[in-house]
Amino acid sequence: MKVLLYFEGEKILAKSGIGRALDHQKRALSEVGIEYTLDADCTDYDILHINTYGINSHSMVNKAKKLGKKVIYHAHSTEEDFRNSFIGSNQVSPLVKKYLVSLYSKADYLITPTPYSKDLLEGYGITVPIASISNGIDLKRFERSEEKEQKFREYFKIEEKQKVIICVGLYFERKGIIDFVELARRFPDYRFIWFGHTPMYSIPRTIRTIVKEDHPENVLFPGYIKGDIIEGAYSAADLFFFPSYEETEGIVILEALASKQQVLVRDIPVYKGWLEDKVNCYMGKTNEEFSYFIDALIEDKIPNTRQAGYDVAKQKSIERIGHELKSVYEKVLGTAVVEQAECKHQEN
Known part of the structure; x- marks a missing residue:
């Protein structure tokens, strides 16, 4: 064959x-x-x-x-x-x-x-x-590495005890980029980093404006980064927040789960059957719900689902x-x- x-x-x-x-x-x-x-x-x-x-x-x-x-x-x-x-x-x-x-x-x-x-x-x-x-998902690639995590912290000058929330995706409205920035405004003490890139000429003006200038200082759009830095980010961050409205799967979620990262996603049909709210991730539908979960997860007010999430990655x-x-x-x-x-x- x-x-x-x-x-x-x-x-x-x-x-x-x-x-x-x-x-x-x-x-x-x-x-x-x-x-x-x-x-x-x-x-x-x-x-x-x-x-x-x-x-x-x-x-x-x-x-x-x-x-x-x-x-x-x-x-x-x-x-x-x-x-x-x-x-x-x-x-x-x-x-x-x-x-x-x-x-x-x-x-x-x-x-x-x-x-x-x-x-x-x-x-x-x-x-x-x-x-x-x-x-x-390649489980070995996303195993936790102190060396990779240090490269991530050095690249972004992450201070000790600084809380970091990441997302990975194209600059699309359906990916939830508007909500990501809105939530960042509510948590000025946390750093929000959106990894990924899309040519500016191909996306609507509203999204271009958000990426270029209309976002708070605690939001970073470093573009597409691969290798040790992004892999270190997956495990070193405090939360992977993926507010996408529509996916056929979402490879980045598998990458986060394989990194034993805490995952927060929008409650949409694509996750039915493999992601379960409060079991292997947390799910929200509105920015108010996301706001609650971000605070509760970052400050350890509710149980994390990291190990159960990793078990999902192992199945894939x-x-x-x-x-x-x-x-x-x-x-x-x-x-x-x-x-x-x-x-x-x-x-x-």
Whole structure:
């Protein structure tokens, strides 16, 4: 078995969750001994596992079909998580939905990160079989490291006993960036750091203004940072606050859980079945609720859920994900064998 992992615009999307999903797929396939290639010109593969939906992605699917290859589409994107992102995203989201349905329907199988996103796709009227498989997490990468934590503190000049709240995400309204800044205004003694970057020309003016100037002094937007500093931030911070309104999974949440960080999220449907309020995280719906939880968690007024959160991350380790992907690959190729046998039988 050989798989072609295709990812259009890899450099552009490398800073997003989808970009990290590709890295996880490579690791996962290596863990279970599945050969893969990233060479788009390769033709000796068995399955095209495609992650993106640009023009070249559309061409890759058509090319694979002409070569008689099986196609698995990794449905990271939905109309719902496209909205409230880029300039004009709400206006064109219905067209994006039609385009996604058209592309996804060409596949022999779909993979999507959560049961929630699976339900959305089935609600679109897509009849292709769909498997819900987490994007996974590299547990070893996010093990606590005093060296990494020190690099984080030095980089941001974090003073002793200074309370720090972090978030990681693109500069999108749907990510909850407006609420993040509003909560920071309520806690001027805490430092709020939003990691991530999106080209300013692509986002609405209101969000550009917030990032550039309209935020209190205790809020930092350092941009996209990778490696030891961000990994140190995940474990050294006092709270990971992710007020996103819509996700298909949220790789950054898995990263925080794997770091044994305390997690506070918005109570939205995507977490149903794997995150549980007051068990492995805390959930809020309004800024008033978030305000209460931030104070209560930072000041240790309520029990933390760090260990239970880490247990969730362990269930989504890259090793486990590799076996789940392998199962879908074998199912698709097994279907191909059955279909060929049926065709020969009909010919005879």
